[in-house]
Amino acid sequence: MIATIAGKELKSLFASPLAWVVLTVTQLVMGYVFLRRLDDFLQLQSQLARLANPPGATELVAAPVFGTAAGVFLFTVPLLAMRLIAEERRNQTLVLIMSAPVSMTHIVLGKFLGLLAFLLLTVALAALMPLSLAAATNLDYGLLAGLVAGLALLAASFAAVSLFTSCLTVHPVAAAVGSFAALLLMMLAGEAAIEGLNAREWLLAASLAQVLSPIKNFEPFAKGVLDTYAVACALLLVVFFLALAARQLEAQRLKG
Amino acid sequence: MPEPDPAHTIFAHGLTRSFGNHVAVNNITLELRRGEVLGFLGPNGAGKTTTMQMLTGNIAPTHGAVSICGIDLLERPTAAKAHIGYLPEVPPLYRELTVNEYLRLAARLHRVPRAMLAEAVTRVQQRCGLVNVATKLIGTLSKGYQQRVGIAQAIVHAPDVVILDEPTIGLDPNQIRDIRGLIRELGGTHSVVLSTHILPEVEMLCDRVQIMHYGSIVYSDTIAALKQFERGATIVLGLRRPPPPEELAAVPGIAAVERTDETLFRVQVSPGADPTDALVSHAGARDWGLYRIAPAQNSLEDVFVNLTRREDIQ
Incomplete structure (x- = not known):
């Protein structure tokens, strides 16, 4: 049942121009950053060679591409997620799924996985760019795998938060703006909160605040560190917001 | 509280729904037996759609209980919903899918086994006259065909209870005849709840009629008794x-x-x-x-x- 809903979401996404526009724009932005960084890398190569332990192409070219993709997700995920619930409510098509013998949890998981599959495609496209350099240079595959995993977790976090805001309103644009605001707030306030709490040595509170800061959880991956705490935080965030979304759908059935 | 007997496909008692202070549906009773067609009438805003939403599990009643084929809709919603087909006032159509894709989706969501999927979709397309448009996008179809896709969606899994909210609205006279024929056919094997504003339609198709007004049932009788009353x-x-x-x-x-x-x-x-x-x-x-x-x-x-x-x- 989850797979049916996820499959429908993917099909609908690719039937709408939005998905193609998002893919194109993401690819253009990442491509620009990739080429720009590659250019810089080639110019600096002679100087880098003099260093004892010079950073490689993966660090100097791939990491910025993934960082850019993270920034692009901040704008595109809310737009893609607004379709999931808010737009379906507005078009009165959600009734089909709500009348079917499917639980709210399955609906939420199906919608989430459908969107995540699309986002993972973007992540794969981001990975293809540095991989195209494999013939010319030695890539740090460990770092590259870390970047892919980190970006995938970030995408999942953004998707879960945006899916929840999509459940809150019948107005798709309001849902998108709400998701964007929530993600931006989590990024800025999350960072500030962690710094502030750490400065006061409230370490436990700081560690907890990290759950609500997806970007913070992406940082260790970008440095090539596999931080299990960051992974746990990201997964916790996803589960938390998906549970909220399912509850919200159930509450609307009760209070309507 | 009375108990449903096995012949009851819908058994709803004391159904009440309020939105804030406004009581949209007030303590109504609705019973339907296998093979029966119930005409559900009432002026706009009487609470018909709200009642249908409660019967299909789209919204929960404030008070009261609904059982579908003996299964409590509130306690075991997924099991009960498997027996219901619902065409809301606005058909829930995905314009970007083809008729085939859409009906396959509806069948899968209603737990039609994969092996029987193609057969169920073909059968419902023949029944609703959709064979010629099977590969077209729903968004490009005329209103009449879209309405038929909506009905097809509600019956693709051969549910015991079919709930149709104004199924003939916006159709031309020929299409209305077709849809009425289909509803009459459905009445043979399924139970049907039919909400409409077209009164002759009810006299033509239904076995029983209930009239709703300001959230209450104000009339409930068989069409046969009504006709008897007419002659007296x-x-x-x-x-x-x-x-x-x-x-x-x-x-x-x-x-x-x-x-x-x-x-x-x-x-x-x-x-x-x-x-x-x-x-x-x-x-x-x-x-x-x-x-x-x-x-x-x-x-x-x-x-x-x-x-x-x-x-x-x-």
């Missing part, structure tokens, strides 16, 4: 210089007289009698000033208008 004749009589009602009631063949207006009377005829001749000759002889004599139309429309107008005046 009443006469509307207009007299410019009316006698006292007792004098009128004394005319042979008259069971009861009710004054509906200054000069208008509703005369209940004794079973088997025809007092028309007697009334005309009495009226002539006693100078009552007869200006109107007509059999009263006690159709569904009268019942509907009477029940749903009267309370507006109060």
Whole structure:
């Protein structure tokens, strides 16, 4: 049942121009950053060679591409997620799924996985760019795998938060703006909160605040560190917001 | 509380739903047996759609219980929903999918096994006259075809209960005939709840009729009884210089007289009698000033208008 809903979401996404526009724009932005960084890398190569332990192409070219993709997700995920619930409510098509013998949890998981599959495609496209350099240079595959995993977790976090805001309103644009605001707030306030709490040595509170800061959880991956705490935080965030979304759908059935 | 027997496909008791302070549906009872078609009538805003949303599990009732084929809809929603097919007022169509893709999705969501998917979709397309448009995008279809896709979606999994909210709205007369034929066919094997504003449609298709007004059921009877009631004749009589009602009631063949207006009377005829001749000759002889004599139309429309107008005046 989850797979049916996820499959429908993917099909609908690719039937709408939005998905193609998002893919194109993401690819253009990442491509620009990739080429720009590659250019810089080639110019600096002679100087880098003099260093004892010079950073490689993966660090100097791939990491910025993934960082850019993270920034692009901040704008595109809310737009893609607004379709999931808010737009379906507005078009009165959600009734089909709500009348079917499917639980709210399955609906939420199906919608989430459908969107995540699309986002993972973007992540794969981001990975293809540095991989195209494999013939010319030695890539740090460990770092590259870390970047892919980190970006995938970030995408999942953004998707879960945006899916929840999509459940809150019948107005798709309001849902998108709400998701964007929530993600931006989590990024800025999350960072500030962690710094502030750490400065006061409230370490436990700081560690907890990290759950609500997806970007913070992406940082260790970008440095090539596999931080299990960051992974746990990201997964916790996803589960938390998906549970909220399912509850919200159930509450609307009760209070309507 | 009464218990459902196995023949009941829908058994809803004490169903109440309020939105804030507004009570949209107030303590209604709805029972439906296998093979029965129930006409669900009422003016706009009477609470019909809310009731249907409760019967299909789209919204939860504030009070009351619904059981579908003996399964409690509130306690085991997914099991109960498997027996329901629902066409809401606005058909839930994904415009970006083809008819085939959409019906396959609806069938999968309603747990039609993968092996039987193609067969179920083909059968429902034949039934609803969708074979020619199977590969077209739903968004490009005309309103009539979209409505048919909506109905197809509701019956693709052969549910025991089919709930149709105004299925013939916006269709041309030929399409309406087709859809009515389909509903009649469905009534043979499934139970159908049909909400509509077209009263002859109800008389044509339904076994029973319930009329809803301001959130309550104000009329519930079989169509057969309604037709019987129609034949048990009443006469509307207009007299410019009316006698006292007792004098009128004394005319042979008259069971009861009710004054509906200054000069208008509703005369209940004794079973088997025809007092028309007697009334005309009495009226002539006693100078009552007869200006109107007509059999009263006690159709569904009268019942509907009477029940749903009267309370507006109060």
